[in-house]
Amino acid sequence: MTRFNFDPLFRTTIGFDRLARLMDAAEQQAEPSSSFPPYDIMMDGDDRYRITMSVAGFSREDIDIQAQENLLTIVGRKEQKETGGEYLHRGIAERDFKTEFQLADHVEVKGANLSDGLLTIDLVRDVPEEKRPKTIEIKSSAPAGFLDKAKKLLSDSSPKKAA
Known part of the structure; x- marks a missing residue:
């Protein structure tokens, strides 16, 4: 390799x-990354994100979501049920899955919702005030340069009134 x-x-x-x-x-x-279940990642504004996963056939009880440090883990475990019949074609995948997302610093999971076979997870980047960019003032401690001296001389040589 x-x-x-x-x-x-x-x-x-x-x-x-x-x-x-x-x-x-x-x-x-x-191990190569799996594309199951399919998902979308959407940016909703500057600091808001949404992950939408297609989890048809899974209920809330079958899915576990954990956020720890900078890792979001979504695990789906489906108990296999015998239907009593024979499948002629089986296109609906109900296999177990584990999907992990690396989150940037200060990204937090705000909530999750399962509706119509789509799991949506809302994320927000909340950077603390002390971590936000700030402008640093540049101070000059060097002695006045040639141009500063010239400006001072010119301003001091203003015409004086005769008494």
Whole structure:
């Protein structure tokens, strides 16, 4: 397996250790990602997101949603029932699934709803005030430069009234 070296990427960054771990984990992931159940991720405004999963045949009791740190895990376990008949075609997938989403910092799960076979999970990014970008004032402690001295001389040489 080909290994990538991400060291050059992190030479100019500070505090992105978590990102490096995520890239290493993605590279080393042994099992291919499953596309079951199908899902959509929608951005609803600047800091609001919605995940919609098609979970036809699953009830609220069959689905477990857990959010821990920066990982959202959705697990569906369907108890197999004998119908007593023989299927000629079976197109409705009722197999168990586990889907994980990596969440960015400060993204929180606000709620989940199951309706008409669609599971919707609402997410909000709520960055605390102390973590938001702020403008830093630049102060000058150097002595006045040539232009500053010239401006001062020009303003001081205003015509004086004769007494």
